[in-house]
């Protein structure tokens with residue numbers, strides 16, 4: 001995922017919410033970010049500082065809630081995290097493994113004044 005496009009979308013979404021709520025300023029954005037989503041929070045903050053300049057979202061802080069990645073084995077149903085994943089299910093050794101959580105990237109809410 002490219003952070004520039006993501007930041008653009010995030011900014012317009014936040015501004016739309018803030019305008020609808022008659023906000024004078026956006027203080028913070030609370031984001032939910034999965035371990036497997038390829039968004040890098042440091043570069044997101046960098047683009048944010050750059051793009052939000054001159055808007056009511058200038059100087060808003062980005063808060064990240066990290067959701068750990070989760071796999072599920074389709075053979076035995078075992079669920080496990082990134083640390084236990086070595087290309088196979090750590091429980092039965094099965095190779096039919098799918099991602100069940102950790103790919104999300106979303107705006108949970110914004111804090112306004």
Ligand SMILES: [Zn+2]
Nearest residue numbers: 073076089092
């Ligand atoms: Zn298994």
